Amino acid sequence: MSAAAIRVQGLSKRFGSRVVMNDLDIDFAAGQFTVVLGPSGCGKSTLLRSIAGLEEADRGTVHIGGADVTRTPPQHRGCAMVFQNYALYPHMSVSDNIGYALKLAGLDRKERERRIGEAAELLGLGALLDRRPAQLSGGQRQRVAIGRAIARRQRVLLFDEPLSNLDAKLRQEMRIELRRLHDEIGATTIFVTHDQTEAMTLADHIVLLNNGLVEQAGTPMALYHQPRTTFVAGFIGTPPMNLLTARHEGHDIVVDGGGCFPAAIKANSSAAVMIGIRPEAIDLDDPRGMAAVVEAAEDLGSHRVIYARIGQQRVLVTYSGTRTYVRGETLRLSFSSQAICCFDAISGERIEPYSTRPASFLAEGCQP
Amino acid sequence: MSAAAIRVQGLSKRFGSRVVMNDLDIDFAAGQFTVVLGPSGCGKSTLLRSIAGLEEADRGTVHIGGADVTRTPPQHRGCAMVFQNYALYPHMSVSDNIGYALKLAGLDRKERERRIGEAAELLGLGALLDRRPAQLSGGQRQRVAIGRAIARRQRVLLFDEPLSNLDAKLRQEMRIELRRLHDEIGATTIFVTHDQTEAMTLADHIVLLNNGLVEQAGTPMALYHQPRTTFVAGFIGTPPMNLLTARHEGHDIVVDGGGCFPAAIKANSSAAVMIGIRPEAIDLDDPRGMAAVVEAAEDLGSHRVIYARIGQQRVLVTYSGTRTYVRGETLRLSFSSQAICCFDAISGERIEPYSTRPASFLAEGCQP
Amino acid sequence: MVERHPLLKTTTLILLVVGLVFALGPIYLALCSASVTSRQILVHGLALLPGSHLWENLRIVMRDARIGTMLFNSCVVSLIVVTGKLALASTSAFAVVYFRSRIRHVVFWGTFVTLLLPLEVRIVPTYAVASDLFEPLRRLIAAVTGLHLSVSINLLDSYAGLSLPLMASATGTFLFRQFYLTVPTELSEAARMDGAGPIRFFIDILLPLSKANFAALGTIVFLGTWKDYMWPLVATSRPDMRTISLGIATFLPTETGQPPEWNLVMAAALIALAPPLFVMGLTQRWFVRGVTGIGK
Amino acid sequence: MKSSARFHGHWIPLALGLPQLVLIALFFYWPTLKAFWWSLHLVCPFGNCSTFVGLGNYTRELTDSSFYAALRTTALFAAFGVSLSIAVALFLAAMVELHRRTGGLFRYLLIWPYAVAGSVLGVILKVAASPSIGPLGYLNTLWPGFWQPYLNGTQSMLMVVFAFAWTQIPFNFIVFVAALRAIPAEYLAAAAIDGADPVRRFIDIQLPMLKPQLFFVATINLIESFTNSFAIVDTMTQGGPGRATNILAYKIYTDGFIGLDLSGSSALSMMLMLLVFAACFVQFFVFERRARQEG
Amino acid sequence: AADFDFWYAHGGIYAQAIESMCANFNAASLQDHVHCFPQGTYEQTLRKTVAAYRAGRQPALVEIYDIGSADMLLSGAVYPVDTLMQAMGHPIDASDYLKGIRRFYATENGRLLSQPFSASTLVLYANRQKLTAVGVDHLPQTWEAFEAAMEALHAHGKSCPAVSDYTPWKMLEQINAVQGAPIASANNGHEGLQARYEFADGVHRRFMNDVARWYSRGLLVPAIMTRANDQTLAFADGECAMSVDATGAYAIVKKAGLVDAEVGLLPVYAGTKRYGTTIGGSSLWVLKGQSASVYPAVARFLAYLHDPRQQLMFARRTGYLPLTHEAEEILTTAPDAEPDAIREGLASLELPNNDYNAGTRLGFTPLFRLIWQDEVQRALGGKETMDTALEHAQVRGNRLLERFQTTYIDAPRAEDGP
Ligand SMILES: Nc1ncnc2c1ncn2[C@@H]1O[C@H](COP(=O)(O)OP(=O)(O)OP(=O)(O)O)[C@@H](O)[C@H]1O
């Protein structure tokens, strides 16, 4: 069960007039845990299924372990897959479910039982082997589905939103377990989800898809802290990054509705930009900060969320102090310019600053 | 549209041998926003539907605005309700959906249109009035369902998990909107959910149900900081409160697997207790703290979660620093004794401390 | 729902009982009339209360060898049709649903057109075809090779003739197709990932999952075949090939001056409807499911 | 279904579909072709001669008053039979739904008639409706000559319509009961909260939601009324009196088998096919539209 | 030596009689075996014969009713009986048969292409007791007297003075025959395919209008309104006082034993000449397409049935008329009770004839009978007047005849041979 690198090149697919994968080029490193993330309908499943051989791409190639498998039927690609709704055979017992592929592969009974036992042990399914899927809870079914996939000892493990049917607590537990499994088995794992928390916590590497295109690929922290586009910025984090419309004037950036700060970016003067700032990176109470009016406040116990307005723009701020703010109160917001991402307002692409003067804070008025 | 207090007395209901409501006594104050919270299947919907008249309780009474309505059919109870799946009439347009109740109430066309318009304006549905439910997005349907409920101007507004079908972003927005609506309309609102975040952020008052019984009722902060039972402690907060088994010895509490601290509680010596501590209240790096081994770490960008073990017990710690911890590393955990809740290990009920010596930290060994 | 409408509840209950009386009335009347003597009916009219001669009448009717033969024929034909149709329908629906090949459209449309034109409408030519099954092939051979063979196969007055044309309909395929479409597509994908080909998938996964549908369609087809009247009427000329639903009419007097023995006619009717009622009672759950399956 | 769930290959589907197709070719396409061929010829009953007459048989039928009479009878029969079957079944289903707890027994018993063959029912009703010995004959002792189904066309029509409805109601009933069951209880709850009593709920919520089933059942019943009513008519009235119950399917049979007019009855068959085809087309159209709306 | 199938078209006591003849033949014959199958009614038998012939599965011998004769003759499916019998050494002489029977079945040149099997004719039955009770001492000889008798019975509170099943054989074919009135041109079709119906005027019209009047006044009760639901039984069980019925009904009436039945000739209109009635019934047709060895056996069976003893047995058990002079002779001279109906029937057949009481020889008559019934029922039901009903029936009937003519215009004529 050695891991195999997967390379997807120029993969394209359309359903009718709808383009679901648009010339995708992605490398999945051998033995890595890659999460394919994206909003619902962006083509994640189609990508995964193209790798598995269940979907035929219109154009492009898939290589697994260096071999071109674009025309290989699914059973010969060396992939195992866990489906979103598990797709357990309802009329077979757990052990038959796990063993069906082994039987088809021509393994003898003894070898099959050994492998089923192994998978069951790894997943704690020992006591359930004689049950039918209908007699299992959601989490148990989930584990059986994974068992079915790993018992085959394939080089590649594919997961299509396997956690989305579980409740919050179970989801959290399964996350830890999945990660542990991956570390033990060492197969190349591709995991599809639309839940960014899952992606952030599970992945070695995230591929963020949007509308059939790769929006950004990288480590979770890269996506969190250096989003390449406003889409990435708005997709990752709970609550996600605040995006404020602003103008670039000289060396300053002037936020619509109030406030400005110096930032050296390569952009035309008076160009419209968007600035992105994470809710937890905002300071609420800086006397020199820009004015924002509290709209609502939520106390989650561990931290608080404030919904405020700068002019017409909504800003969310999280903080973990004990101070409470009430509706209508005026805050003074400021943040380090290092915490800021600038985006082109039209293309949504990130604009790298060519110099970041350290310790420059947002001020009421910009004094260059 | 004056609000009406609701009083539920001795309400009991069983389905077959399954007791779903067990002699419930609850008061819902007039004009208040009460959230009924509890895990799936605990009887929340049954309670709500009994109040609405959709479910017939086996025993007990329901009073609305002082009048006994236990035997009154739903159409005469003066309640409006928003269903989990919205239950919009699929064959009627949005305006017909909103206006149906008004038509049944015998209002003439003009008055109906006025009220529909009002509700539409409040909810921003103006452009959608001629569409069918199938042509609406989830959030729009949600708003129509609310519109239908408020257009009738009833004294009582009931919500049965109205947000659970929406995606995370929309859910967050709708939360703010719902709260604003309640403040404007002023009807008595009962809102059922199993999502503690919703409960925490929306409620004036939370009623936490478990297995057909009221586990705790109170303000969100009371439930967060003074959980009455381990159930409450484990249900509220993401991640929820850590619960560690421990023993009470003299004036100290000794945590199984290591560490102890002084705490004056009324409990037999050597009684088994549980101590509860919120993940964000734990200090990771106190040289005098108890040893814990890191099992896994998740970086969510805004904060990190560490899964650690004290002996056999798992502890989750959240922190927002930038330091990273790797698997196998040893942490030194400590926390203020004021942040601790003690519970009886058998009944799970909270044990009030009779004195809290301030500034007493958890130490490696207890020196009284 | 807290609903207190005693008046509504009682009225509807009464109406339901009235509906029940109408639904079961004819069966009840048959039972009553089958349990009195022929004289009693001629003198007092049709009995409205059961009498005491039921067993006697049933025995007389059963002694008539025709009834036994007809019951047997009905059973044989129904079972053949059930078996054949289940086999054909499950496989052809599989071909229709689970393949990419264009053949599936051929099978689909080729089969489904029969939904549009029931047997009753083409009864006369179907009769001609059943009497000379080989004709199309003979003509083909004659057209291609110029050879005029004199082979012919006549299905009239045979179990094959009674059953085959009834099998040539799309209802079964339709029902199975509806069911297959509800089977999660992931199952076939999972099976393919597991290395199963179409036949293995059909046998290992689909057939076990279709058990309920076999029961449902089996019941519907059984009842439908049992009740069929027109085809047996046309396709049989020998009395020993008649089915019971057809044969029941032969208990009505055909010659003038043949004294009607309504009690025996009714006893025969009872016998004719006992087996399907029994099957219905036994498999009602499946039957209901099948009907609603068609209705989807 | 997603094409990804489908298998490749041509031979297996062909092999699987072939037995069915052969059977259908033999017993459907070939007879239909034959009927069409006959309808263009004047064929001798004993099959030893035939003359090509083009559309002669069609014009012959189309200029025959008895064709229109049969058409009218068929239309009347279908209209009354189908509406009666649907109305009663709907009514019963609604009431069973209202009595969900006690309705089980009714549901069980009301399905029974489905097991009764049309011919058996015909025989039973022929006796039961007999003006001299049947229960309805008592009416004649009150108003002499009132109940004469075998002389009075209207009454005999009523009789076959009743019998037809009786055979169709169970099927419709099941479909409706299942459909009513399938309506999410939340809609009714919402309507109740909105202030609707049970009757209004039925009219405003349940009935509109049954529309697809109503269409489906109506089409099925319509086809049945064109075709499967044969057994009832044959056992009860033989098309009489005065062709008051001579529906098209029965006319095809009598013309073809009693009148030995294969050509004319084939022409009628082809025309009835057109009718059934039209009915199915409507159904298909409606279903397609529904499918598109849902999907 | 051969086995062959014989399809007959009877049930009840008739079937029993036929089955026993079959059994007797099989018992008596060493080499031959006949399988006798009932096929239901006359109509069903003809339909199945046609169908079976097309399918090549026809029986060797089949019983076809009188009005199917024209269709059979032109079918090209028939092995003429006279040729067969000649060839097999059992020659039959058409003149053996009674006049009415011979006239009906023989072709223009006197050949018998089928062997007459069952025959009856129409007579008047009356319940002597009931008639006496209302002061009618003589059987009505005329329709006027018949009506008077019905009125008398009606006036005395009899709910069913007379009963009828309103069949065309009784009300059209026999009435026109006894009055010597034409039903169709070309000698009622005996002269060729160009025949057309012409019954809508004249005596049939008069009679049917009378019938309509009798019906509406409750004098002539439809059989389906009687308790027995059958004309013969309604008379036999005493429910109805008079009945114009086939001679064959006599066996049933006698079996019922309730009724003191008096039988007389069919009434005619006062002041008109009475002609002979025609027969109704069936004949046996030999069909082509059997193997050569079958025909001698069929011939032997036909000869067996032709035997006067079989005829007598059949006549006695069923009330059908004897067919040949020889059989008639034995029957009428036998010492044991000679059935009144048969005597009257035979007498009726022997009455003088003209061109129109040899029965009809018209194509598609089975369907025509349905049409006639249709229209008459509509008239009785008040949907149209009797006059228009008859005209409609005539028009629709003539369309049938036209089609018959075109269908067979170039059909191969009956050839002699298997
Ligand atoms: N067989 C198909 N026919 C037509 N359209 C399809 C088909 N399969 C997928 N699509 C469409 O392609 C788009 C991408 O589908 P895909 O299943 O890959 O999305 P996804 O990213 O997995 O979404 P989700 O998170 O909802 O599963 C969707 O808009 C979907 O509607």
Ligand SMILES: Nc1ncnc2c1ncn2[C@@H]1O[C@H](COP(=O)(O)OP(=O)(O)OP(=O)(O)O)[C@@H](O)[C@H]1O
């Ligand atoms: N009609 C019913 N028949 C039988 N059991 C029922 C019925 N309705 C509810 N129950 C059971 O009663 C229990 C409580 O149901 P209820 O719907 O009140 O739960 P809930 O708290 O609303 O759960 P959820 O969050 O899943 O909606 C559940 O276990 C459920 O299975």
Ligand SMILES: [Mg+2]
């Ligand atoms: Mg997907």
Ligand SMILES: [Mg+2]
């Ligand atoms: Mg609920």
